[in-house]
Each structure stands twice: as structure tokens, then as C-alpha cells.
Amino acid sequence: MQSFLNWSFRLYRLFGIEVRIHWLFPVIAALEILQWSKEEGRADYGAYLMLSLFLSTLIHEYGHCAAARIVGAGADQILLWPLGGLAMVGHSPTNRGEVFVALAGPITGFLACAVCLGVSGVLGEPITWNTFNPFGGKEAWGHSLVQDILKLNLIVNAVNLLTPAFPLDGGRILTGLLVPLLGYARALLTTTLVGIIFGIGLMGSGMYFRAWHPTIFGIWVAVSCVIARMQLKAGAMPEYAYAESFDYRPERPHRPGFFARWRMKREARRRARMAQEERRIREQVDNILDKVKREGMEALTPRERAALNEASKFFRDNEG
Numbered sequence: 180m181q182s183f184l185n186w187s188f189r190l191y192r193l194f195g196i197e198v199r200i201h202w203l204f205p206v207i208a209a210l211e212i213l214q215w216s217k218e219e220g221r222a223d224y225g226a227y228l229m230l231s232l233f234l235s236t237l238i239h240e241y242g243h244c245a246a247a248r249i250v251g252a253g254a255d256q257i258l259l260w261p262l263g264g265l266a267m268v269g270h271s272p273t274n275r276g277e278v279f280v281a282l283a284g285p286i287t288g289f290l291a292c293a294v295c296l297g298v299s300g301v302l303g304e305p306i307t308w309n310t311f312n313p314f315g316g317k318e319a320w321g322h323s324l325v326q327d328i329l330k331l332n333l334i335v336n337a338v339n340l341l342t343p344a345f346p347l348d349g350g351r352i353l354t355g356l357l358v359p360l361l362g363y364a365r366a367l368l369t370t371t372l373v374g375i376i377f378g379i380g381l382m383g384s385g386m387y388f389r390a391w392h393p394t395i396f397g398i399w400v401a402v403s404c405v406i407a408r409m410q411l412k413a414g415a416m417p418e419y420a421y422a423e424s425f426d427y428r429p430e431r432p433h434r435p436g437f438f439a440r441w442r443m444k445r446e447a448r449r450r451a452r453m454a455q456e457e458r459r460i461r462e463q464v465d466n467i468l469d470k471v472k473r474e475g476m477e478a479l480t481p482r483e484r485a486a487l488n489e490a491s492k493f494f495r496d497n498e499g
């Protein structure tokens with residue numbers, strides 16, 4: 180698991196948060212686009228869909244990161260992969276903080292839905308049941324990028340919020356709500372049990388209705404929770420239960436991000452300009468003072484007096 184998650188590369192770094200993307204993401208995106216172009220003759224619809232998935236996940240994770248910073252937990256990395264994202268956030272000082280951070284992802288996602296709805300309205304796109312219904316098959320997708328983002332946001336965030344199991348937000352929220360009642364260790368164990376029951380139930384009903392997405396998702400949830408439960412019983416924290424023990428990052432030298440490098444360069448240029456300006460003014464002042472020594476204050480031209488004033492202002496403004 181650890182090494183698998185390492186297969187990622189950096190996209191950019193902004194506000195001290197590095198955004199990485201898993202190699203599987205472009206691979207699956209390419210396959211998806213290919214499939215759309217083969218089956219529907221619409222490669223662009225497939226591209227819309229993958230871009231929507233990317234943006235929806237990113238918005239969701241930024242929600243977690245912002246909340247983590249608000250409660251003082253810190254956040255420094257987002258990893259995006261086809262099944263969702265992971266925000267690397269620290270521990271909140273309080274249990275309430277943990278619940279807030281877990282909730283913030285879905286809440287931000289739903290806010291993004293509202294924004295998309297507004298943008299869609301402004302663009303004059305028809306808003307129908309299809310706008311919100313992600314289960315309308317291929318018919319439902321591709322006609323509007325904004326509405327695709329809206330639909331994917333609805334799915335990503337509803338699934339995250341409503342699945343009471345690790346490693347999804349619902350599981351973290353449930354744990355947080357149980358901690359005051361059961362204590363930390365038993366709250367974690369209870370969540371894994373709820374997750375196993377939920378996953379098996381989902382798998383069963385998915386098979387009954389011959390719906391393969393919920394079936395596979397149910398299996399994945401149940402298996403994740405069984406593994407988490409075994410880890411807990413063995414005295415270890417599940418990797419993703421709470422963020423602290425979850426650190427998949429390989430040791431690599433830290434390189435500042437694109438914007439940080441740009442700011443550093445700009446600052447260096449500013450300093451070089453200042454140093455040059457300072458040298459120029461000092462030289463000028465020296466010459467004028469020489470003249471004062473030789474010929475007295477009265478000999479200074481108005482221009483030289485102005486230069487002295489300007490110099491003293493410069494040194495006052497840029498003291499130290």
C-alpha cells in the first residue's frame with residue numbers, strides 16, 4: 180500500500196500545500212476518453228468527465244486542508260488519485276476539530292455545487308432533473324462542463340459523507356461522534372464494525388439489483404474496514420483512521436514550489452536593485468559633501484540640495 184501510493188508526481192504547490200497526482204489518474208483518464216470516443220464518438224465528453232473528477236476531488240480536499248489550518252492541525256499535501264483524494268492533515272487538538280475537518284471536505288464540495296448551479300444559470304444552460312442526476316447513464320454527461328462538475332461533486336461528496344466507514348469522511352465523522360460516548364479506541368473499533376456491515380449490505384443489494392458500482396464499492400469498504408479492524412486489534416492504528424500515522428511520502432529533498440520560486444526570484448531582484456540604488460546615492464552624497472567641505476554649504480546648487488534631501492529620505496525609509 181505504502182509503495183503503491185508513492186507512484187505520484189507533483190503538479191504544483193500553492194499556499195504551502197503541495198498537490199500531487201497519482202500516475203493511475205492520467206492512465207485511467209486516457210482510457211476513459213478513449214472509451215468515450217470509441218462508443219459515443221465524443222472524446223471531449225470523456226475529457227469533461229475526467230476534468231470534473233479532478234476538480235471535484237481537488238475542491239473537496241482543499242476544504243479539508245482549510246479546515247485543518249483553521250483548527251491548527253496544519254495541512255501540507257493533497258494526493259489525487261482516481262478513487263478520490265487524500266489530504267495530508269495533522270491531528271486536531273480536539274475531537275471536535277477532527278469532526279470539523281472531516282465535515283469540511285463534503286461541505287466545501289456542496290458549496291461548489293451551488294456555485295456550479297449559479298454559473299450554469301448565468302450561462303443560460305437549461306437546468307433540469309438531468310442537471311442533478313448522475314445516474315442517467317451516458318446521456319447525463321458531457322453536455323456541459325459546469326453541470327458535469329456539479330454532478331460529480333454531488334457523487335463524490337455524498338458518498339464521502341454518507342459512507343460510515345474508513346477511509347471515507349463518514350467514517351471519520353462517525354468516529355468523532357462516538358469518541359465522547361465510547362472513548363477513542365472503542366469508537367475506532369465500532370466504526371470499523373459499522374463499516375463492515377455497511378459494506379456487506381451495499382455489496383448484497385448491489386448484487387441483487389445487478390448494479391456493479393455499488394457492489395465493488397461495498398466490497399472495497401468491507402475489506403478496508405476488516406483490515407483496519409485487524410490493525411486496531413493488533414494495537415496499531417489503521418493507516419488512514421486519523422492522519423498522524425499515515426505518511427506515505429518518500430524522503431525526497433524539499434524543493435520550493437513554482438510560486439515560491441517566483442517570489443524568491445522577485446525578492447532577489449528587488450534586493451539587487453536596492454543595493455545598486457544605494458551605491459549610486461552614496462557616491463552622489465560623497466561628492467556633494469566633498470564640495471561642502473571645499474566651498475561651503477552656500478555653494479550647493481538647488482539640484483544638489485534636492486539630491487541630499489532625497490538621499491536622507493532614502494536612508495530613513497530603508498533603514499537596516
Ligand SMILES: [Zn+2]
Nearest residue numbers: 284285339348
Ligand atoms: Zn474527504
